[in-house]
Amino acid sequence: ARIAAVIPAAGRGLRLGPGAPKALRSLNGTPMLVHAVRAMARSRAVSLVVVVAPPEGAAEVRTLLDGHALAARGTTEVIVVPGGETRQESVRLGLAALPGDVTGVLVHDAARPLVPVDTVDAVAAAVRDGAPAVVPALPVSDTVKEVGPSADGGPEPVVATLERARLRAVQTPQGFDRGTLLEAHEKVALEGEGATDDAGMVERLGVEVVVVPGHEEAFKVTRPLDLVLAEAVLARRRA
Ligand code: CTP
Ligand code: MG
DSSP, X not given: OOEEEEEEOOOOOGGGOSSSOGGGSEETTEEHHHHHHHHHHXXXXXXXXXXXXXXXXXXXXXXXXXXSOOOSSSOOEEEXXXXXXXXXXXXXXXHHTOOTTOOEEXXXXXXXXXXXXXXXXXXXXXXXXXXXXXXXEEEOSSOOEEEOOOGGXXXXXXXXXXXXXXXXXXXXXXXXXXXXXXXXHHHHHHHTOOOXXXXXXXXXXXXXXXXXXXXXXXXOOXXXXXXHHHHHHHHHHHO
């Protein structure tokens, strides 16, 4: 079994505010994408990383990655391909670049640069053990409510309160049997429907997705405050 990581890094990072594409923004002097590639390369289970770069930025990303030491052991192969308009499209383009001998795939957001290697290993181990789909997840701390549409621009009405104890906030890397993930992407593309994560597409196939423990440091850098947190986590690691 050979496991590859696909890193979608083609987003613009609109919620982070103006600047370079999110994956190329620095955390304590090192681009977020470099942190993310290292996080995957650190896992012994991962022997290949496919980086899905901003559509016009593949050459720049190749140069950037060539200029950084990515793996301590130096054995992880890195492929760079241009991405698409949506995350789903970017992942699909990354999957299309996988060599034939890859049997398992971890899909990991460049926007989760600080995921610990133990989390990556746990997801990879579950895939190795035969799970068709695995997600790392944490309990949620906020109460989550469903709202309805607002009437004439007024406040949104609450329509339901979900049972918090049963909810999980899902992170990446999400791990898959290669064939299952490809089938899920093909089906969703045919139906023309969007999905916010890869496991969600696999669920629509009727395939069971299992959960392993996530990690607080695998949080997604989405808004400006997340940059503050990420830099503080890095500083604490170096202390
Ligand atoms: N992504 C991608 N291709 C896209 C859109 C997103 O590869 N067309 C990637 C992002 O680079 C990121 C991951 O998907 O690593 C998760 O997406 P998100 O956090 O939403 O990042 P952005 O889409 O870049 O941010 P925003 O939604 O705020 O614009
Ligand atoms: Mg986005």
